[in-house]
């Protein structure tokens with residue numbers, strides 16, 4: 001579904017992605033784990049088109065999107081739920097969701113909204129309230145639900161567990177896992193390596209702008225190097 005080859009990106013003169021290769025197959029949950037500053041957010045921004053790639057290809061469903069603007073990538077089915085959620089705090093929950101469906105004006109938008117509310121009942125309860133009044137976990141749910149309103153084939157999730165209490169982290173990971181049943185392929189970037197690897201099919205380890213390890217998630221969890229560096233065990 002998504003094949004990234006030789007991806008490089010820079011901020012000014014400083015290169016932060018040094019030629020990444022990565023693949024996400026249809027139906028998979030793939031995670032990229034790595035420490036703070038490894039370049040995970042930059043990678044997702046390059047994929048969604050909010051940060052330019054200086055070199056490399058991003059082939060999504062047979063088309064190289066590396067030079068395609070962000071809004072067209074979204075229309076192709078590649079959607080990002082950004083780090084820090086970036087919801088519109090003074091708009092209502094429902095308005096945030098409608099914005100996620102801005103590409104569409106058909107009757108399926110209402111069905112998608114009903115679907116989102118079935119998935120996150122708390123959002124239904126608070127649909128008319130300002131999104132800024134939601135708790136951190138609820139805002140994260142809203143960010144994911146809003147991205148789903150864009151009907152993505154592949155969802156790029158940036159640190160959905162960030163800043164959440166353990167119980168909510170578990171809930172968010174459960175939600176991510178439930179996307180399998182909705183035919184949404186997921187690329188999940190996380191500092192919470194254990195939580196992410198537990199729900200993923202495969203994983204990549206990223207260090208200072210490079211992929212240093214990859215394999216089935218279960219193998220990575222069992223690898224002593226990963227356990228020591230990322231799992232704290």
Ligand SMILES: Nc1ncnc2c1ncn2[C@@H]1O[C@H](COP(=O)(O)OP(=O)(O)OP(=O)(O)O)[C@@H](O)[C@H]1O
Pocket residue numbers: 011016034035036037038039040041042043083191
């Ligand atoms: N807008 C920017 N301008 C300059 N340098 C940046 C910018 N954004 C990130 N960087 C630098 O690029 C490198 C990779 O940052 P990035 O945010 O992609 O890492 P990350 O793995 O996502 O970390 P985090 O978990 O903190 O988001 C870091 O050294 C960071 O300081």
